[in-house]
Amino acid sequence: MMKKGSEQIYEALKKRIVAGHYTAGTQLKESHLAQDMGVSRTPVRVALKRLIEDGLAVAEGGRGVFVARWTRWDIEEMFRLRIRLEPFAARLAAERMDPKMLEKLKQCNDQMARAIDAMGEDSGAINAIQAANSTFHHLLLDAAGSQRLRMMLETMIDMPIITRSFFLYDQEDLRRSLQHHKDLLMALSLKQGDLAEQIMSVHLLMASQRFMSRRMDSL
Numbered sequence: 001m002m003k004k005g006s007e008q009i010y011e012a013l014k015k016r017i018v019a020g021h022y023t024a025g026t027q028l029k030e031s032h033l034a035q036d037m038g039v040s041r042t043p044v045r046v047a048l049k050r051l052i053e054d055g056l057a058v059a060e061g062g063r064g065v066f067v068a069r070w071t072r073w074d075i076e077e078m079f080r081l082r083i084r085l086e087p088f089a090a091r092l093a094a095e096r097m098d099p100k101m102l103e104k105l106k107q108c109n110d111q112m113a114r115a116i117d118a119m120g121e122d123s124g125a126i127n128a129i130q131a132a133n134s135t136f137h138h139l140l141l142d143a144a145g146s147q148r149l150r151m152m153l154e155t156m157i158d159m160p161i162i163t164r165s166f167f168l169y170d171q172e173d174l175r176r177s178l179q180h181h182k183d184l185l186m187a188l189s190l191k192q193g194d195l196a197e198q199i200m201s202v203h204l205l206m207a208s209q210r211f212m213s214r215r216m217d218s219l
Contacts, residue, residue, distance in 0.1 A: 005039060006046035012037065013047055017056050017067055017160055024069045024160075028057060054155040070161045072212075079208040082156055083201060085149060086137070090184065090200035091193040093143035101143045102189055108136040109181050116174045129174060130166045134158060136181055143188075168214040177207065 013033070016022050028048060034041045048065050051057040058068050068074075093101075115128035122128075137157045141150050166174075180203035187196040 006043035006050075009033075009037060009039060009043045010047035010050050013051060014054070014056065014155075014158075017051070022067045024067050026067045027063075028065045028067065030065075056155065056160070070159075075161060075212070076208075078156055078159060078162070079204065079211075082153065083204045083208070085153055086140075086204060087197040087200040089141055089144040089146065089149050089153065090188075091197040092146060092149075093140050094188050094191050094193040094196035096145050097143055097188045097191060101139065102185070104139055105136060105181075105185055105188070108132045108139065109178060109185065112136070112174075112178050112181070116171055116178065119171050119174075126166050130163050133166075133177070133181075134163065162211070165211050165214070169210070173210055173214075177203070177210075180206070 013022075013028070022028065028051075030041045030044050030048065033044045033048075037044070048057060052059055052065065055074075056068055057065050059065050109132075112129055112132040115122070115125045115132060118125045118128075134157060138154070141153060141157075144150075169177075180199060184196060184199045184203065187199055
């Protein structure tokens with residue numbers, strides 16, 4: 001039960017950090033979190049250790065645990081790691097793809113397309129775009145069937161600074177990103193691992209450059 005409890009606390013805290021409920025630099029106090037969630041401090045302590053390992057929190061000696069702040073180097077490192085790992089996941093997914101997973105991925109693209117079209121009219125459009133994008137990348141990890149890749153990539157896909165970056169993009173940026181998803185879906189449907197790997201590399205390289213340029217423009 002303790003393991004299950006810490007897993008539930010970890011997932012809840014991870015979602016709060018990704019959603020921006022806890023901003024960068026916020027202290028995560030064991031006692032307060034335990035009281036808030038109605039559990040003992042032990043599963044909270046285990047969950048905080050995992051958040052630190054994931055890079056979502058940092059332990060500052062003698063001061064406690066805090067939600068991680070992101071430097072330019074942190075962002076560049078995260079993109080570099082994804083660019084090296086996620087294209088391989090796309091290759092594996094292409095080799096192991098089945099019709100049901102293809103349909104799920106297509107549904108993500110359709111949801112993303114509708115949300116992009118609704119920008120300017122629907123205040124929730126950006127959140128819907130981000131959610132569809134995240135689901136697409138997580139489904140691709142599912143299709144790859146590699147637990148090691150999942151452990152390395154899963155948290156990077158949902159890093160708070162990246163998920164919130166969708167608010168920096170305009171419709172044209174997002175349509176280009178969606179086109180990459182559609183191209184990738186074609187490669188997956190043909191079970192072309194080389195092509196899927198190359199498309200994912202381009203997709204992430206473009207995302208990296210777009211993010212850094214838009215981030216600098218917003219400063």
